[in-house]
Amino acid sequence: MDARTALRADCSRCVGLCCVAPAFVASADFALTKPAGTPCPNLGADHRCGIHDRLRRSGFPGCAVFDCFGAGQHVVALTLGGADVVPSSAQRRTLHAALDPARAVMEVLHHLEECAALVTADASDTSDTSGDPATGGLAAEVRAERDRVRALLDLPVERLTAVDVDGLRRRVGPLLGRVSAAVRGGVPRGRPPRGTGPYADLAGADLTGADMRGADLRGALLVGADLRGADLDRADLLGADLRGADVRGARLAAALFLTRPQLAAARGDARTTVPAVHERPDHWR
Incomplete structure (x- = not known):
């Protein structure tokens, strides 16, 4: 366990x-x-x-x-x-x-x-x-x-x-x-959009379908960002602000350092994958 x-x-x-x-x-x-x-x-x-x-x-x-x-x-x-x-x-x-x-x-x-x-x-x-x-x-x-x-x-x-x-x-x-x-470093890297990185200001950014595998998004400001369908496999989300971020259909199952409060602050749906250790927030239904 x-x-x-x-x-x-x-x-x-x-x-x-x-x-x-x-x-x-x-x-x-x-x-x-x-x-x-x-x-x-x-x-x-x-x-x-x-x-x-x-x-x-x-x-x-x-x-x-x-x-x-x-x-x-x-x-x-x-x-x-x-x-x-x-x-x-x-x-x-x-x-x-x-x-x-x-x-x-x-x-x-x-x-x-x-x-x-x-x-x-x-x-x-x-x-x-x-x-x-x-x-x-x-x-x-x-x-x-x-x-x-x-x-x-x-x-x-x-x-x-x-x-x-x-x-x-x-x-x-x-x-x-x-x-x-x-x-x-041990997984294939995606091609994150320009400006993506630690502590980046991505509030409201259109990141729909973005390939952000292995991206370092530590401390990034993602308030209200559109992450629908984005691939965040092994992306580092330590301290990232996901309030109001649209993660419908996003791949978050293998994101690093993703917590329950971060998931609860975002807007997802049944297609959003989440780490096995976390439950899907009720309001995503």
Whole structure:
């Protein structure tokens, strides 16, 4: 089983942290303004969202795309032992402070688990340290970093809250980049349109049917881009902004570092292929 399947929200084991801890500002993403630490009026006494099945129709697409990667239930277990315990005021403050750093750690772990899956096939040979994914060197480095990040989740909640998230991302980012480059180097490259690349501004771009196999789209701005029928096999989508992107019929099954929030932010259909570890967003139907 892919280890990433465990890194997803389980609201039944949480106390509605994402409906309380963050601030909302009335906008296209949220139908109301809510200060941090104040429960959303749609949150019920059972810690569940009363409009979860109609978030988009009710003006809360920002909630529909949110995923804590399992951070909510993790900090609840660390702080309370379980979601059936009523937290004190001090415990609520601890939970709210811990949600964002825990989510960041678990998102980094999600990417490292993907790296581990990508290099697993040849990980048994640890004698070669050349850094190629077909050798054990890069695989061993990925496993070691993954284990270091996993260990952060064993920390007491106060220490987890104090994790230097930016420093963690700076440390892990180059390793993700090396895995990406090695994996993309092992597949036929497409012919991405001019201007395509890391952190490129492709907002609203017409990329219909584009052959972007193996493209580096890390951090690219793809808001509202037309990607219908595009081939993104082994394209690196780490941190790419896919809000409102039209991915109907696009090939995303083997895209690298694609997350559930990115898929939920885009517009796809039954023809869009997605990684096996993710579900097709409900609104694509």
